[in-house]
Every structure is written in structure tokens, then in C-alpha cells.
Amino acid sequence: MKKLLLPAAGALFALASFQLLSPAPAPRAVTSYQSDPNTTDEVPQDNKLVIYQMMTRLFGNKVATNKPYGTITENGVGKFNDINSVALQAIKKLGATHVWYTGVIEHATMTDYTKFGIALDDADVVKGRAGSPYAIKDYYDVDPDLAVNVKARMLEFEGLVKRTHANGLKVIIDFIPNHVARTYKSDAKPAGVVDLGEKDDKTKAFAVNNNFYYLPGQPLVVPAGNNPLGAQKGPKEDGKFAENPAKVTGNDVFSATPKVDDWFETIKLNYGVDYQHGRAKHFAPIPDTWLKMRDILVYWAKKDVDGFRCDMAEMVPVEFWAWVIPELKKVKPELVFIGEAYDAKTYKMYIEQGHFDYLYDKVGLYDGLRRLMRGEGNTEDITRVWREESRGFSSHMLRFLENHDEQRIASPDFAGDPKAAIPAMVVSATLGSGPVMLYFGQEVGEPANGAEGFSGNDGRSSIFDYWGVPNHQQWMNGGKFDGGKLDGGQKQLRDFYSRLLNLAGSSEAIRRGKFYELQDANNLGKDYDQRQVYTFLRYTDKQKLLIVANFSKDKTMRPTLRIPPQAFTAMGLDPNRVYAYQDLLNGMPATDNLTMTLTPQSAYIFEIQERH
Incomplete structure (x- = not known):
């Protein structure tokens, strides 16, 4: 068994620290989907699955x-x-x-x-x-x-x-x-249930109340090489499976000769769409x-x-x-x-x-x-x-x-x-x-x-x-x-x-919060590799989260993170105040004035809190 070579807990989930600066550098050009292109609403979920x-x-x-x-x-x-x-x-x-x-x-x-x-x-x-x-x-x-x-x-x-x-x-x-x-x-169907295909008219390629699609006059040819057992063949592994007329294969293959990489072991169910005649729908x-x-x-x-x-x-x-x-x-x-x-x-x-x-x-x-x-x-x-x-x-x-x-x-x-x-x-x-x-x-x-x-x-x-x-x-x-x-x-x-x-x-902000992306606010920041680091906010009236992820496999980064005044305002916070940041994911002590250190393949979820 290959061992997982992970660094010690303190290295793997190292504390990220940062100093908040404002105003942010001008964002790069983006397509505007809303009045603020960096934010979007989320539909609140009482319980996140x-x-x-x-x-x-x-x-x-x-x-x-x-x-x-x-x-x-x-x-x-x-x-x-x-x-x-x-x-x-x-x-x-x-x-x-x-x-x-x-x-x-x-x-x-x-x-x-x-x-x-x-x-x-x-x-x-x-x-x-x-x-x-x-x-x-x-x-x-x-x-x-x-x-x-x-x-x-x-x-x-x-x-x-x-x-x-x-x-x-x-x-x-x-x-x-x-x-x-x-x-x-089905050998377990409840009494009175008519089995799939039991009453199909197999002479018709398509009939609205047929459960399957058929290829009249064409027997199924099972693709060669489908049997993985080779010399271990048992009594029924003989290449002689019989189906006539052939039924259409599950991945919409209207051919009696499906290929090995088709879903040849399955048959397509008919929901009233005549695929061979303009995909005509028969739903009433x-x-x-x-x-x-x-x-x-x-x-x-x-x-x-x-x-x-x-x-x-x-x-x-x-x-x-x-x-x-x-x-x-x-x-x-x-x-x-x-x-x-x-x-x-x-x-x-x-x-x-x-x-x-x-x-x-x-x-x-x-x-x-x-x-x-x-x-x-x-x-x-x-x-x-x-x-x-x-x-x-x-x-x-x-x-x-x-x-x-x-x-x-x-x-x-x-x-x-x-x-x-x-x-x-x-x-x-x-x-x-x-x-x-x-x-x-x-x-x-x-x-x-x-x-x-x-x-x-x-x-x-x-x-x-x-x-x-x-x-x-x-x-x-x-x-x-x-x-x-x-x-x-x-x-x-x-x-x-x-x-x-x-x-x-359990997080209020993740289950119910709005979203605000911080990439534009940090794309000119020192040692912030925007291609490998992703930063955003999730927030409600009750909870504000700052989430940072470093995807780099081998690069430790030490950026100075910037949250622009408009982001603080969106969260209902005063951009001129200093806040404490508690890392909820990694359990590190709260801090309010640190330089960020992002270890390779690391992530952090900070709760933004009032200073006490």
C-alpha cells in the first residue's frame, strides 16, 4: 500500500495571515452580469445537503x-x-x-x-x-x-x-x-403490474405505448470482444445471445450492431419520442x-x-x-x-x-x-x-x-x-x-x-x-x-x-449567504498568483466568511490580501474598522494584522469578527 506522504499538521494546514489594505487596485475588465460584477446572490438553503x-x-x-x-x-x-x-x-x-x-x-x-x-x-x-x-x-x-x-x-x-x-x-x-x-x-413486480415490453407491438419500430424501440427484421449482433473472461467461459458465455427483432441500445444507437464501447448491454426506453422521424413528441x-x-x-x-x-x-x-x-x-x-x-x-x-x-x-x-x-x-x-x-x-x-x-x-x-x-x-x-x-x-x-x-x-x-x-x-x-x-x-x-x-x-454563510469574488481586488497584489489562488467572501447578516485556496503544488505565497471598501459595505461592515479573522477550518488563533502565508495545496476559511 502506498503511504500518503503528508507534512505535519502545522505545515499542511499552516496559518494564513494577511494585512488588509484599501483602496484595492483597479479590477481587470470583466463582463458585467449585475451592477457589481464580483457578487451574486445565493438562494438560501435551510439545510445544505x-x-x-x-x-x-x-x-x-x-x-x-x-x-x-x-x-x-x-x-x-x-x-x-x-x-x-x-x-x-x-x-x-x-x-x-x-x-x-x-x-x-x-x-x-x-x-x-x-x-x-x-x-x-x-x-x-x-x-x-x-x-x-x-x-x-x-x-x-x-x-x-x-x-x-x-x-x-x-x-x-x-x-x-x-x-x-x-x-x-x-x-x-x-x-x-x-x-x-x-x-x-421483473419477477418481483406487485400483483397487477404489467411488465415493461410485455404488450409491445414488436413489428413497429416506434409506437407511442411501446416501452422499447425496435429494429424490425434485424436480429441483434452482440459486439465481438465484449466478453472479458476469454478462456474462463462458463456455460452461457457462448456468443449466442438471441434478440430478434433487435431493440435499440441504451445510448441511442439505432442499429442492430452496437459497438463494444456502446451501452450494448442495455436497451433504450421509449417515452413517446419518435427519434427516427424528426424527434416527434407524442405525449398526449x-x-x-x-x-x-x-x-x-x-x-x-x-x-x-x-x-x-x-x-x-x-x-x-x-x-x-x-x-x-x-x-x-x-x-x-x-x-x-x-x-x-x-x-x-x-x-x-x-x-x-x-x-x-x-x-x-x-x-x-x-x-x-x-x-x-x-x-x-x-x-x-x-x-x-x-x-x-x-x-x-x-x-x-x-x-x-x-x-x-x-x-x-x-x-x-x-x-x-x-x-x-x-x-x-x-x-x-x-x-x-x-x-x-x-x-x-x-x-x-x-x-x-x-x-x-x-x-x-x-x-x-x-x-x-x-x-x-x-x-x-x-x-x-x-x-x-x-x-x-x-x-x-x-x-x-x-x-x-x-x-x-x-x-x-452548519455554517450560516455557506448555507444561506451571498457571494463576493475577490480576484479583481487582488490581481495586482504582490505575490498573489491569480491563476493559482482563489479568494472570495460568503456572508449573511449573521456571519461573514473569507475563503482562500492555493492550488499551487509547490509554491508558498505571501500575499497581502485586499478586501475593497465596497465589499465591506456589501457585508454591512465599516471599511474603516479593523476586524479579527478566525480560521474556522484549521483551528488557528484569531488575528487582525498579519502577513498571509499560503502553503502549497492549502485552504482557509476565516470568519470575520468584531474586535474585542
Whole structure:
């Protein structure tokens, strides 16, 4: 295991000090979005969501074998019951308010559960030994991998929901609306439910009440080379999967011959859009797929889940969301809907028309911070993000640095160093009032080494295969969930995340405050590298915060920070007074007249206080 080589606490989280000067130098030219181009309002949040995402099958797995393409017996798997109250209390103390249990709903897999009455999936259309959690096999059931007693698997999930709530956390699960597994067939559906595709007219490429799209007269040809097991073929890994007529592939491939890098293991659901005839919309009367998917969401809402992370939300017409989300909030008004979205031009539409509570901020803040963390970008990316999102949806954006789709920060494919997350995570957690998310293992510098199986050695923790997550297992410590096997650097890193997330979730200014950027005020300051340092204010009547992040990997800077008089006035403070600055993140003593020292890859959250 690669040790985390971090400096001592005093070096890593060194005190930043500064002397306030005014007036500020003239700002560079900027596009004016408001009367003051440096500031924007935030929509106040009573409670800022702090989401802890876990890949459920990986979280509780204590087996460290990690054989590529290993079976469930060889590599092990985590269970619902592994996520006990001790684990949940540790997640709660980390600062989380919600747990996103990824991969709960039953999906296609190579593991044989036929003795429990579950049909065997054809391995030719399964990715990895465990299978993708986004190739849903039965919307009304949970993954049997996750149960100690497979026959009681739903009871075990319901127990996890109750246990999560009892420990002061809320539950988010995935809803995958765009596609299902090629082998979809519900054996757990409630009485009276008609299965997806059961009444489809397969002679028609498109019919408004068909649940799937078809390619009449064309049998499916599974792409060559899709089977990763090679010589380890089992009885059904024979390249003879039969589907005739072929159904359209999940990533909108209207061809009977999808490629290996397509979502060939899935089939596209039909929401009433005729893609092959000008994308004509047929939404009245309400299409059958809409009704079926509403009923599925209601089913899970009645299991007492608190929210849904909606996979590839933009691949489903916004009109469906505009209808279904209000329908669900009639059942449970406090439900939270989070949409996975990547087209920034449609964000406002999916929030205002589609009624999503939150959307991924991947192509905005995540991509910009990733470039900064890799030494390839500059802080202009952050400026661009808040200016673009100041048009009314900043508080609706979910910020993160890792999730199941993205590479681990500590992997050589990303930053190669978990310390790179320190300034970036502070910006992610504090730039806006919307949610922030942490992916399990991120807080202990998991590098995702090794080729697990289908996805190869790509810097990600596999979603396709059975695997143990080494750094996370060190924190898990055989089920004690106490960090007993972490080294000093890992403990220090996790402590940073805990302090940050607890502060982000409790701070009045971060949850409810306005925003004021200080880049223009400091761009001419001595030793202030505006490309690598980012400084801003978050403030309400009750609390004023000054936040500083140094993204440089190797440069210590000693700038004299400037807060212009108009910024003090915006905060309701007298610019002629001297204030004390208390570092809430790093616990350093308050000061009012110091020279700033910014160590590499560091961040600071100062509360501006009246002098006593």
C-alpha cells in the first residue's frame, strides 16, 4: 500500500495571515452580469445537503484478494448488513446528511442465483462479473449480491433504510429511467403490474405505448470482444445471445450492431419520442412508459427512501420530469431529485421546467477544478462557473470531486496526490449553497490501483466487478469502522474532510449567504498568483466568511490580501474598522494584522469578527 506522504499538521494546514489594505487596485475588465460584477446572490438553503456516496457492493467488503475478474466467492462482496450503526455513525460524524446507496436495484450479473428463483443472465450482455448497476434487470427488486439471506433481500434493504434514519441520515438511491438490461424481466413486480415490453407491438419500430424501440427484421449482433473472461467461459458465455427483432441500445444507437464501447448491454426506453422521424413528441395521452416509471418511483418512495439520483436525466424528455416529479411529491413532498446532467445549456430548463432539485455540476466546476488539480488550468474556470450559474441556478448545482464514474484524485490518471483535493474540495463545498458530495474512499486517499476486470486499470473503483477497496478497507478495519489501520497521512486527510464537511453543513454563510469574488481586488497584489489562488467572501447578516485556496503544488505565497471598501459595505461592515479573522477550518488563533502565508495545496476559511 502506498503511504500518503503528508507534512505535519502545522505545515499542511499552516496559518494564513494577511494585512488588509484599501483602496484595492483597479479590477481587470470583466463582463458585467449585475451592477457589481464580483457578487451574486445565493438562494438560501435551510439545510445544505452533504452526500456520502458509496458503491454498496464495495463498501462493506472485507476480502482483500482482488483477483481480476474474480468471482463473488473469490473477491467477496459487501452486504446491506455490513452497513451497521457503527458505520453510519462514522459517516454522520464525517459531516454527511445523506447517504447515496449506489447499485441497490437488481441488475444483470454473471453470478448464478437460479436456486432462489432468479433467472440467469446471459453473460454475453453483462459487463464484468458483478455487472453494471445501471443495467437494471428488475425495477421492483434489490441486488441479491447485497443480501446475507437472498430470500429476505428486500427485508434487509428495508432494515438498512430504517437503520440509516435511526442514525440521523437520509437515504438516496438510483433511479435509472433511460435504459434497462437486455435481459429485463421483473419477477418481483406487485400483483397487477404489467411488465415493461410485455404488450409491445414488436413489428413497429416506434409506437407511442411501446416501452422499447425496435429494429424490425434485424436480429441483434452482440459486439465481438465484449466478453472479458476469454478462456474462463462458463456455460452461457457462448456468443449466442438471441434478440430478434433487435431493440435499440441504451445510448441511442439505432442499429442492430452496437459497438463494444456502446451501452450494448442495455436497451433504450421509449417515452413517446419518435427519434427516427424528426424527434416527434407524442405525449398526449400520457405514454405507457411514463405511467410505469411513475409507479416504480412511487414503489420506492413508499419504501421510505428520501431521494433519487436520476441517471442520465437529459436522455429522458424534460416533459416527463415536469410531470413525474410533482406526481411523486404528492406522495412524499420532501423527496429530493438529483439529475445527472452534462449540457449546461439545458440546466435552467431541467430545474425550472423539469422540477429537479439539483443537477450535477460536472462540466462546470468539476472539470475546471480537475484542470487546476492537474496543473493544467487556472482560477478563471471558477470565475466563469459562478458567473454563468449566477443566472439563477447556482444553488441547484451538486458539487463533487469524485463519484463512481470519475477517476480517483489519488490515481495517476487524475492528480496522483490526494492533497490536491484540499483547495478544490474547499471551493466545491463553499462556493455555493447547493449540495456537496464525497465518494467513499476519497477521504482516505484511495488511488484505485489495479485492473479489476471489465473496466481495466483506469483510475476508477470498478462498478462492474467484485473488488475490495484497499484504503477504504484500512479505515473499515475489519468492520470496526474506526480507521485503525490508516497511516498518519490518511488520518490527517480524513480529519480535513470531516472538519470541512461539518463546517459546510452548519455554517450560516455557506448555507444561506451571498457571494463576493475577490480576484479583481487582488490581481495586482504582490505575490498573489491569480491563476493559482482563489479568494472570495460568503456572508449573511449573521456571519461573514473569507475563503482562500492555493492550488499551487509547490509554491508558498505571501500575499497581502485586499478586501475593497465596497465589499465591506456589501457585508454591512465599516471599511474603516479593523476586524479579527478566525480560521474556522484549521483551528488557528484569531488575528487582525498579519502577513498571509499560503502553503502549497492549502485552504482557509476565516470568519470575520468584531474586535474585542
